[in-house]
Amino acid sequence: MKINVDEIFDVTSFNIDREPHIVLDTQVCVGCDQRGCTNSCPARCYTWSEEDQKMTFVYDGCLECGTCYVVCRQNAFTRWSYPRGGFGVSFRMT
Amino acid sequence: MKRSFDAIVIGAGPAGSSAALTLAKAGLDVALLERGSYPGEKNMFGGVLHRLTALEEHFPEFWNQAPLERHIVKKSLTFLTEESSFNVNFDTQASDRTPYNGYTVYRPRFDRWLADEAVKAGAKLYCGCTVEDLLKDGARITGVKVMRDGGEIKAPVVIAADGVLSFTAKKAGLRRPAFDPAQMAVGVKALIDLPKEVIDDRFGLVRDQGASNELVGCTQGVRGGGFLYTNYDSLSIGLVMHLGSLSESGKTPYDLLNAFMEQPQMAKLLKGGKLLEYSAHLVPEGGYDMIPETHGDGILVAGDAAALCIVTGLNLEGINLATHSGMLAGKAAIEAHQRKDFSKQSLSCYRRMLENSYVMQDLKLYRRTPHMLHNDRIYTQYPELLCGIMDEIYRIDGTPKDTMTKLLMRAVKEKIGLKNMLADVYSGWRAL
Numbered sequence: 001m002k003i004n005v006d007e008i009f010d011v012t013s014f015n016i017d018r019e020p021h022i023v024l025d026t027q028v029c030v031g032c033d034q035r036g037c038t039n040s041c042p043a044r045c046y047t048w049s050e051e052d053q054k055m056t057f058v059y060d061g062c063l064e065c066g067t068c069y070v071v072c073r074q075n076a077f078t079r080w081s082y083p084r085g086g087f088g089v090s091f092r093m094t
Numbered sequence: 095m096k097r098s099f100d101a102i103v104i105g106a107g108p109a110g111s112s113a114a115l116t117l118a119k120a121g122l123d124v125a126l127l128e129r130g131s132y133p134g135e136k137n138m139f140g141g142v143l144h145r146l147t148a149l150e151e152h153f154p155e156f157w158n159q160a161p162l163e164r165h166i167v168k169k170s171l172t173f174l175t176e177e178s179s180f181n182v183n184f185d186t187q188a189s190d191r192t193p194y195n196g197y198t199v200y201r202p203r204f205d206r207w208l209a210d211e212a213v214k215a216g217a218k219l220y221c222g223c224t225v226e227d228l229l230k231d232g233a234r235i236t237g238v239k240v241m242r243d244g245g246e247i248k249a250p251v252v253i254a255a256d257g258v259l260s261f262t263a264k265k266a267g268l269r270r271p272a273f274d275p276a277q278m279a280v281g282v283k284a285l286i287d288l289p290k291e292v293i294d295d296r297f298g299l300v301r302d303q304g305a306s307n308e309l310v311g312c313t314q315g316v317r318g319g320g321f322l323y324t325n326y327d328s329l330s331i332g333l334v335m336h337l338g339s340l341s342e343s344g345k346t347p348y349d350l351l352n353a354f355m356e357q358p359q360m361a362k363l364l365k366g367g368k369l370l371e372y373s374a375h376l377v378p379e380g381g382y383d384m385i386p387e388t389h390g391d392g393i394l395v396a397g398d399a400a401a402l403c404i405v406t407g408l409n410l411e412g413i414n415l416a417t418h419s420g421m422l423a424g425k426a427a428i429e430a431h432q433r434k435d436f437s438k439q440s441l442s443c444y445r446r447m448l449e450n451s452y453v454m455q456d457l458k459l460y461r462r463t464p465h466m467l468h469n470d471r472i473y474t475q476y477p478e479l480l481c482g483i484m485d486e487i488y489r490i491d492g493t494p495k496d497t498m499t500k501l502l503m504r505a506v507k508e509k510i511g512l513k514n515m516l517a518d519v520y521s522g523w524r525a526l
Contacts, residue, residue, distance in 0.1 A: 008372060011370065036275075036342070039340070039343070039344050039346045042282045044348070064136060071275050082129055082136075082261075084241050085221070085241060086131050088136070089136065090130075091202055091373050093202060093203075094138040094283060094330075094371050
């Protein structure tokens with residue numbers, strides 16, 4: 001058995017808000033020497049492209065755990081809040 | 095929605111609902127605000143629900159009322175390497191009698207039940223209600239601002255039970271603005287569907303008996319551990335990892351979880367199962383030294399928001415501390431209403447109640463444990479040492495055997511070093 005985190009929507013349910021609850025200033029990430037978010041995020045919301053020197057952040061599959069908020073050493077978030085009421089991840093059985 | 099209450103509780107998790115229940119039973123008008131569509135929607139844990147003595151005051155036969163899965167009769171600690179496992183098992187009939195010592199639960203069901211009980215007692219539950227900010231009059235908290243409609247709700251006392259990141263405690267200036275990754279852990283969990291009979295057979299259980307298993311050595315050197323719990327007809331399997339260590343390792347939680355689930359001894363237990371849900375949550379693992387200020391003018395902090403969590407490697411406690419602190423916060427708010435004084439001074443009775451309860455006393459007792467667990471040897475070398483020794487003891491291959499003492503000394507020297515081992519034993523002894 002394996003978890004394919006790219007298919008997170010198949011096993012965990014979301015009600016995605018069009019208004020992002022997390023806003024990342026990706027310019028700050030360029031100067032970061034750690035980028036702990038890219039490996040620590042349990043939903044792989046952060047991808048760093050070495051070739052383009054660019055950080056990509058997608059909040060759709062965010063599990064709202066806060067890992068990125070704690071591991072980011074650069075204060076790269078212009079906004080980090082929980083989604084508006086009723087939106088975001090929905091754990092049904094866990 | 096009404097705009098004024100006797101008290102506002104932020105978060106309908108175990109701490110918040112216990113506070114709301116306590117307040118409502120005393121006849122106070124309390125608003126219980128939950129950001130999920132239902133209580134428990136945002137919550138998960140990789141844990142055992144221990145005896146909740148605080149809730150037993152409200153529910154004398156708790157186990158007949160709460161929606162529980164199985165009661166734990168078997169507790170195991172396993173040292174795991176890539177191909178071996180060494181297991182220490184505790185199985186007692188005493189845990190098979192009421193009052194049970196612990197249960198597995200589904201948080202969306204359990205949290206919803208507890209919040210509903212608070213509602214039955216008279217609390218008003220508002221779901222889909224994310225708190226955006228605190229209302230202040232000078233330094234005094236006077237209510238909250240809700241995200242959805244920009245509405246303001248007022249109360250002379252606010253109980254922040256908004257979980258591990260507690261933005262409310264931060265806005266009230268009670269906790270430090272940034273977290274230390276060394277004091278936080280992330281838990282990731284897979285919920286695996288399996289028929290009840292299969293679970294009973296594989297784990298040697300009957301009726302509603304359950305098993306809990308903590309594991310060390312399954313994180314490829316990242317500080318942390320694994321867990322495996324039996325629900326009624328599903329298994330919860332996951333890892334809890336220190337954020338500092340995980341972040342530096344470059345490894346990902348899902349790859350580590352996959353490797354853990356594919357380890358041969360684990361794979362046997364999961365065989366035939368289907369993945370139902372994948373979830374993640376943070377755990378405040380810093381212990382006593384991480385606790386923020388627990389009260390201020392017009393505000394009390396309870397549960398995960400106050401970092402009330404005990405991790406010893408053998409036990410993981412959180413919900414019991416949350417419900418107890420929630421109930422005490424409720425009692426403190428009731429006393430403040432009787433005095434008509436919601437100042438920090440008046441609300442300090444909450445801190446005294448916490449100090450006099452097992453909550454703070456246990457946290458103080460295990461104050462050194464988080465430090466002890468920041469020892470990388472625990473997560474690879476010790477599991478390898480133990481499994482290596484067991485392998486030598488059991489293996490018969492025609493070569494003469496060493497005495498146990500020689501065997502042990504050689505293994506310790508090779509894998510850990512005698513000095514390190516003595517230091518670890520001493521530090522473990524002091525911490526536990």
